[in-house]
Structures are given as structure tokens and as C-alpha cells.
Amino acid sequence: MFDYQFLLEVLIGGLLSGVMYSLVAIGFVLIYKTSGVLNFAQGAMLLFAALTFVSLVERGTSFVVALAATLAVMIALGIAVERAVLRPLVNQPPITLFMATLGLSYIIEGAAQLLWGTQVHGLDIGVSDIPFDVGGVFISRFDLFAAAVAGSLVALFTLFFRYTRTGLSFRAVADDQFAALAVGLRLPRVWAAVWTAAGIVALVAGLLWGARLGVQFSLSLVVLKALPVLVLGGFDSIAGAIVGGLLIGATEKLAEVYVGPLFGGGIEAWAAYVVALALLLVRPSGLFGQKLVERV
Amino acid sequence: MTDVLLSVEALAATYNHSIRAVSDVSFSVRRGEIVALLGANGAGKSTTLQAVSTLLAAQRGQVTSGRIIFDGRDIRSATAAELVRAGVVPVLEGRHCFASLTVEENLIAGAIGRDARRSEIAADLERVYALFPQLKERRSSTAGLTSGGEQQMTAIGRALMSRPRLLVLDEPSMGLAPLVVEGIFRALKQLNTEQGLSLLVAEQNSTVALRFSDSAVVLENGRSVLAGRSAELRRREDIKTLYLGGSAQKDARPTELKPALV
Ligand SMILES: Nc1ncnc2c1ncn2[C@@H]1O[C@H](COP(=O)(O)OP(=O)(O)OP(=O)(O)O)[C@@H](O)[C@H]1O
Ligand SMILES: [Mg+2]
Numbered sequence: 001m002f003d004y005q006f007l008l009e010v011l012i013g014g015l016l017s018g019v020m021y022s023l024v025a026i027g028f029v030l031i032y033k034t035s036g037v038l039n040f041a042q043g044a045m046l047l048f049a050a051l052t053f054v055s056l057v058e059r060g061t062s063f064v065v066a067l068a069a070t071l072a073v074m075i076a077l078g079i080a081v082e083r084a085v086l087r088p089l090v091n092q093p094p095i096t097l098f099m100a101t102l103g104l105s106y107i108i109e110g111a112a113q114l115l116w117g118t119q120v121h122g123l124d125i126g127v128s129d130i131p132f133d134v135g136g137v138f139i140s141r142f143d144l145f146a147a148a149v150a151g152s153l154v155a156l157f158t159l160f161f162r163y164t165r166t167g168l169s170f171r172a173v174a175d176d177q178f179a180a181l182a183v184g185l186r187l188p189r190v191w192a193a194v195w196t197a198a199g200i201v202a203l204v205a206g207l208l209w210g211a212r213l214g215v216q217f218s219l220s221l222v223v224l225k226a227l228p229v230l231v232l233g234g235f236d237s238i239a240g241a242i243v244g245g246l247l248i249g250a251t252e253k254l255a256e257v258y259v260g261p262l263f264g265g266g267i268e269a270w271a272a273y274v275v276a277l278a279l280l281l282v283r284p285s286g287l288f289g290q291k292l293v294e295r296v
Numbered sequence: 297m298t299d300v301l302l303s304v305e306a307l308a309a310t311y312n313h314s315i316r317a318v319s320d321v322s323f324s325v326r327r328g329e330i331v332a333l334l335g336a337n338g339a340g341k342s343t344t345l346q347a348v349s350t351l352l353a354a355q356r357g358q359v360t361s362g363r364i365i366f367d368g369r370d371i372r373s374a375t376a377a378e379l380v381r382a383g384v385v386p387v388l389e390g391r392h393c394f395a396s397l398t399v400e401e402n403l404i405a406g407a408i409g410r411d412a413r414r415s416e417i418a419a420d421l422e423r424v425y426a427l428f429p430q431l432k433e434r435r436s437s438t439a440g441l442t443s444g445g446e447q448q449m450t451a452i453g454r455a456l457m458s459r460p461r462l463l464v465l466d467e468p469s470m471g472l473a474p475l476v477v478e479g480i481f482r483a484l485k486q487l488n489t490e491q492g493l494s495l496l497v498a499e500q501n502s503t504v505a506l507r508f509s510d511s512a513v514v515l516e517n518g519r520s521v522l523a524g525r526s527a528e529l530r531r532r533e534d535i536k537t538l539y540l541g542g543s544a545q546k547d548a549r550p551t552e553l554k555p556a557l558v
Binding site for chain 2: 168169171174175176183184187
């Protein structure tokens, strides 16, 4: 007899871990929407944020102070990137910007290494991973917490984009950069704000992923998890990033449990890419995307 | 303070440092005047206007020689954001509304473009809605889903929210039904007579443009070849065939959208 309760458990576990993918993907989408560039440095930013936070805590800083300090560092980083990288490269083709973010990612990783060393750190954010029982289905407390945090962040961003001037400017730039320029919007400020927002996303994602995997250099590779999400959801859609993340998370876990045994296991790592590639053939701009992916 | 608000002197511009789009364009706009910039496809109207509003760099274009003086100041090295705040506000060819924003959000974006205060925004919105009552009805519609005429009004309204001293319009008649074009030019004329707003309008539709403008400049292959009072140019039947690319019927333009009334 098929165990539906177990299916449900796997599905919920998958969806919740998918939220973490969405979080990483949103960082990409924010920057892609406003600058038309795939920010390769998103993973490095995520690592840098997590590493800064952990190192501060290990040196005796309290949780709250460390969080505030890391936030300040990420904001400074966002502004610095706009000044030093984006502004000089304005009006260059997207591929140039992409290469710049590639370079940036190595610089950020190098800086992280110089500042904080290369050892692996454990990160305890005070949420246990003990599952609890909801009507016979076991749900991880940590997954639920992570999903709640990610959900709140998305809600906050949504309110920000809907009701503030900077938010309106952001949407205007995302819609039509040339018109935004013509209207007199200060694009450098919008870019600085967007990189700051991406920095905040990187911080939250870095802490959640760091708590799960430990804070180490391979953490920057979680961006590879975001790529199928982006292909699925579209590079320019925040809603797409959320839905894409959930789909990928669920697909991975379901594939691992139900299809994996046929291949002798271990398909979780690449099942998402298979799904993403299949979709790419059918719908190149993703489920929610508008611009063509080739723009990258 | 002179009578001249904008003067363009021997302007030359290229794209990608290679394609020469404009080679010798001169004209001026006096305070309170409507000047039409006429010319056939590819004559260099948009390039000239984008040089005036320092938007060329964003199209990978560059001014190679000549001077652009606005209100006594050379504006070649100003940024577009500075220029909008100084009062030179463009309305782009093809409207370029923010498609996913509502009509009102589009207008507010124009106000943000000059760092307007909240109370000023409210007052300016009412002024735009008084000029284009149709926009008030559509204020919470997504701009990308409104008609071509409404989008053109939104684009003009958005520019007005920046409290311009010189409005620089690139083909406001493009793709619109004659009746809609008429309404838009009437509104522009009204701004000109009631508020003394100066306008520089590029148009292929020379009939309408000459009827509503005070003076006109004709561009041909990147050069200004003819200038004069619009009333006089209107009497010269030959300019259409000579400079504006072909038949005297040119102003009957295709209407791609529903004949939305203004
Ligand atoms: N972004 C660009 N890159 C390269 N060349 C361009 C660009 N824009 C315009 N050109 C070229 O510059 C010349 C002048 O074009 P421009 O757009 O200024 O003419 P126009 O008078 O506005 O024409 P239209 O009535 O078709 O809008 C043309 O030969 C055109 O091909
Ligand atoms: Mg043009």
C-alpha cells in the first residue's frame, strides 16, 4: 500500500528546502531586473555575509550586534560595488558587466579569506533541527523557521517596492531603464539600493544556509542551486523565483526518494537541472519571465 | 537674460564613434516658443533631441562637435538627471511608459525625477489630470495595457510632473489616429499659451507640426537645411516633396490602435 503520509512528508520537506533556494534566487532577480546582468558574485556575497557574522560571533560579539554589523558591511559593499564597478561600466554591454561580477566574486571571496581565514565554522542560530509532529507528518523545525524568515523578507520587500519612492524608482528602472534615465531618476542611487537589497538577501540566505551546511567556502556554491530555479521561474520575476524554488525543492526531494533508487540514489544533486533543461526547451524565458534569457 | 532659451550650434554626433548620425545642425528655441523639428526617416531628429537631453550616451552615441546652450549654460557634460532638474525634460519617441506601473505611478515617477515633495506631487497630479481628464479615469490601470493615445498622454504627463521649462518631444503623433494626434497637440498648445511653456517637437507629421508651431527647422541627412516661421513654411507646398521623404500625403499616418477619443 502506498504511504501517502510519507509522500506528504517528503513533499513538505522539499517545499521548505525550496524556500531556501528561492531566497538565493531572489538575490539574482533583484539585480537582473534593474541592470540586466546575472550577478555572478551573489554566492560570494552570501559567503562573505555568513563568514563575517560567524567570525564576529566567535570573537565574542553578541548575536544582535554581529547581525547589525554584518548588515552595515553588506550595505557598504553594495554602495562600493555601484561606485567602483557599475558606474564606470555604465552603457557597456551586459556581457561586460557579467565578466565584472565574475571578477567581483573572486575579489569578495579573496577578501573574505584574508579577513577571516579559511577554516570551517559551525553556525548556530538557536533553532534546533528536531522535527515535530503535525498529525503524523514530521516537519523540521529549522525548515519551518527558515521558510518563515524567507517569507517575511519577501513580504517586507514587496511592501517596500510597492509603497516607497525608492521602490517605485526600482520598478521604473526594471521596466524601462532608458525611460527612467529620461525622467531624471538617478540610476546610480537605484543601483546602490538594489545591491544593498541583494546584500541583505545574501546575509539572510547566508545565515540560513550556513546554519544548515556550516560556514565554509563551498557555501558560495549554493548559487548553483539557484540557477535551475532561475531557469524555471524566469530571471526577471520575483514571483517566479519563489514558485521556481518551491518546485525545484519539491522535485529534488521527490526524485531522490521515488526515482533515486532506480539509479542507485544520489540524483538529488542533478535532478533539478534535468527539470530546468527540459523547461528551457519548451519555454526559454521561464514560467514567469518576460525578457529572453539570452540577454545575459 | 536673453530671449533664447536653447541654442544648438553646428551639432555633430555619432553612434559607436563610427556611424555619423548628425553632421551639422543649428537652430534655437526662444522662450515661450514652439519649435518643430521636421525631417524624413533617419534625418537625425531623434539624435538631435537626445543630444539636447544628454541621452545619447545611453544609446552609445556621442556629440563630436558643436555646442548646446540651455539658458546660457553649456549642457553637453550635464547628466540627464541634472538636466531634468534644470528644466529640460524629454518625452521619448515611442512613449516609453513604465509598462508594469499604473498610470499614476508613471506620473509620480516623473515627480520623483525632480525630487518633488509630497504636497507638490498631489498638486501637479491634479494639474495633469485637468489637462488630460482621460488619464484620471485610467489612473490605476497598468500603463502597458492602456491605448496608444493614453500612453502618449501618460508620457507627456510624466514629463510635466518634472515642471519643465523646455519640453522636448520626439514624434508624439507616432502611431496614433488623427483625432488623437489633434487632441495631444491641442493640449501642448494650451500649455504653451497658458503657462508660457517652451516646446521643441520632432515630427514626421509636418502638417500638424507646422499648424501648431511658431517656427520650424527641417533636417535632411543630418543637416539643418531650412528654417523659418511655420506659417510661411506651410504655404510652401514643395517642402514636403523636397525634404520630408516623398508624397504630400505623408501626414495620413497608419493608425495601429483603436481610435480612442481624447
Ligand atoms: N542607436 C543607434 N545606433 C546606431 N545608429 C543609429 C542609432 N540611432 C539612430 N541611428 C542612425 O542615425 C541616423 C539618424 O537617426 P535618427 O533616429 O536620429 O533619425 P530620425 O530623424 O529620428 O528618424 P525617424 O523619423 O525614423 O525616427 C540614422 O541613419 C540611424 O540609422
Ligand atoms: Mg526618430
